[in-house]
Amino acid sequence: MSKLNIKTGDTVVLLTGDGGKDGSRGKTGKVLEVSPKEGKVIVEGLNMVSKHVKPRKAGDPSGIIKAESAIYACKVQVVCPKCKKPTRIAHKIYEDGKKDRMCKKCGETF
Secondary structure, three states, X not given: OOOOOOOOOOEEEEOOOOOOXXXXXXXXXXXXXXXXXXXXXXXXXXXXXXXXXXXXOOOOOOEEEEEEOEEEHHHEEXXXXXXXXXXXXXXXXXXXXXXXXXXXXXXXXX
């Protein structure tokens, strides 16, 4: 898979989905984990699944637990912290070789 422009801690918006009972299209959340090898991200509060969990030791929770599942990174888009719009990521390279991510819409660096 190619390199991802999404980093852990970014705020992203979900681009796809049917807007069914949970109405997931258009929801925003914070990226908890990025997996560049699979091309997937885990976003807080999106793509919730039910997991049946057994207690592993005394005091562990058991039963049906809600947890976030991975989403393909191509289905989410980064939200600019300044203009609050979903945007693509541009890269700016300075003279000293430093590289920055920036908003394609307003030009603000992340």
